[in-house]
Amino acid sequence: MxxxxxxxxxxxxxxxxxxxxxxxxxxxxxxxxxxxxxxxxxxxxxxxxxxxxxxxxxxxxxxxxxxxxxxxxxxxxxxxxxxxxxxxxxxxxxxxxxxxxxxxxxxxxxxxxxxxxxxDHSRLITEKTTSNYQQEFRKISMDLAMVNSYEEWIEIYHKLIHWELELENIDDTGMLAILESQKQEANSLFFKFIKRNYEDLLIAHDRPVFSHMLFKDVILPELDTDKGTLLIVIDNLRYDQWKVLEPHLQPFYKKTSETPFYSILPTATQYARNAIFSGLTPLEMEKKHPNYWKNDTDEGGKNLYENEFLTAQIQRLKPGLKHEYYKITTSRAAKELDDNFNGLKGNDLTAVVYNFVDMLSHSKTELDVIKELAGDEKSYRSLTLSWFKNSPIFSTIQKAQKAGMKLIITTDHGTINSKKPTKVIGNREISDNLRYKVGRSLTFEEKDVYSVRNPKDIFLPTQHMNSSFIFAKEDLFFAYPNNYNHFVKYYKNTYQHGGISLEEMIIPCAIFEPK
CATH class of the missing domain: 3.40.50.2300 (Response regulator)
Structure with missing residues (x-):
C-alpha cells in the first residue's frame, strides 16, 4: 500500500x-x-x-x-x-x-x-455500510418470507429505499447488485400480495389510505386556513426520489408527519390523480361526473377537470374553503406562478400540480440524451433533484415559508424501470399504456398479470361490454407480437407506470410547518 x-x-x-x-x-x-x-x-x-x-x-x-x-x-x-x-x-x-x-x-x-x-473516509464508510447491509439483508429476507399486510409492505419498501440510497454512495458496486436482486424478489412477492388482496383491501375496514381517500383523510384535516396551505402534487414522484428531495426543505420547513399511501390501480395519472382531486373512485367519477370523466379510449385529455373535481369535493366536505388550482407543465408557467405568489396569500388552499417528473420519464423513452442522463436509478434521482433545486417550485416553497404557509407535498403514483416484455394481443380499441391494458378479447400470459374480468370489482368503469383490465407485474411491459423486436428495443429500460410494483403503488404525502 x-x-x-x-x-x-x-x-x-x-x-x-x-x-x-x-x-x-x-x-x-x-x-x-x-x-x-x-x-x-x-x-x-x-x-x-x-x-x-x-x-x-x-x-x-x-x-x-x-x-x-x-x-x-x-x-x-x-x-x-x-x-x-x-x-x-x-x-x-x-x-x-x-x-x-x-x-x-x-x-x-x-x-x-x-x-x-x-x-480513509470512503473506505471506512464502504466497509461499515457493507457490513450493516449484510446483516440487514438477512433480516429483510426473513421479513419477505412472512409479510402479509399492507403496513408490512410499506415498512419493507422503506428499508429497501434506505439501503439503496446508502449503498449508492459506497465503492462496492457488488452490494448494490445484491440489493437490486432483493428488490426484484420483493416486487415479485408484492405483486402476489396485491393480486390476492387488492379487491378486499379496497373495501376492508382496516385498509390503507388509497388515492381517493387522501384528501379527506390526510390533507383536509391538516389545512391551515389562517395562514393558508400550499399543496404540491409532483406527478410521477417515487418514494426514493422524494427522499433525496426532502433534505433540501429542512432549512425552511420542519416535517410534522408523513403518510405513505397506496395509489389505486391503474397507477396512471388519469385514474390516480383524478381520484385524489375528486375523492372518488374511477367508477364513482364516471357515475357522478360523466361530463368530466373520460375512459382510455375516449377522445380528448383525461386530466382536464381536476379543478372541477377538487371544487366538487370541497363543496361536499368543507363548503366555503377558498382555494385555487394550478397545473404547471412548462417552466414559464412555473415562473409566472412564482412571480405572482403574493396573489396566493388570501387562499385557504393553493393546489399546484407539477408535471416535470412525468415529462422526464417520458423523455427518457423518446430522447437519447435523457437516456444517457437518467441511465440508472441513481442518475434518475440525481436529475430529479437537480430540477427541483433549480426550478421555480423551490422558490415558491421558500416564499410560502416566509408567508407562514403550511406545506403539503405528495404525488399521484410512482414509476418503474421496465426491463422485460410480455406479449399481449387485443383488438383496435385496446388502451395504449405499457403497464396496463383495458379492452375486449385480451390475450396475455396469465402468470405475468393481475387480470380483472369485471372492472367494477375494483371500482373501475366498464368501458365496453366484456372489457377487462390487466396489470403488468414487477418490471414487465406489454408488447404486441406485430413488430415485436423493434417495439421491445424502443421501450426496454424506460420508466413506465400503470402496473403493480412497490415503486408505483407506495407513495408519500408529507406535511410541513414553516420554520
Missing part, C-alpha cells in the same frame, strides 16, 4: 517532532516546512495527499496560505491547526473549504483521526 504523503507547515515545526514520529510509525511520510511561501513552492513541485497548516505564522498567515493553496490545487485537503478559537478565523477557514479544523494543543490521536476521516 502506497504511503500517505503529508506536508506539515508550522513555524514551530521542531516542537511537533513527537507527533511526526508517531505518524511515521504508522507508515505516513511527512515533509516539513516552516512558512507559507516555502509551502506554496513545495505544493507546486510535489503531489501531497494532505496538508497540515498552522493558522498563526509570520509572513503569509495560514488563511492567506490556504487561499493560495486552493488556487494551485483546488482539491488538495488542508487541515487547519490553530491556537485561536476566535469564530471569525474558523468561519474564514471553513469558507475556504478546509478539510478539518483542529485547536492546539493537539494530541497524536486527534491528528490520526483527522487523517482517517479525510483520507
Amino acid at each position: 502506497k504511503s500517505i504523503h503529508i506536508l506539515w507547515v508550522d513555524d514551530e515545526i521542531e516542537l511537533l517532532k513527537p507527533h511526526i514520529l508517531f505518524l511515521e510509525a504508522k507508515n505516513y511520510t511527512i515533509s516539513k516546512c516552516t512558512n507559507g511561501a516555502d509551502a506554496l513552492d513545495l505544493i507546486k513541485e510535489e503531489n501531497y495527499d494532505v496538508v497540515f497548516l498552522d493558522e498563526n505564522m509570520p509572513g503569509l498567515t495560514g488563511i492567506e496560505t490556504l487561499t493560495e493553496i486552493k488556487n494551485i490545487k483546488t482539491n488538495l485537503p488542508v487541515i487547519m491547526i490553530t491556537k485561536s478559537e476566535e469564530e471569525y478565523i474558523m468561519e474564514e477557514a471553513i469558507g475556504s473549504k478546509i478539510a478539518d479544523y483542529l485547536i492546539k494543543p493537539v494530541n497524536p490521536n486527534q491528528i490520526l483521526l483527522s487523517l482517517k476521516k479525510n483520507l
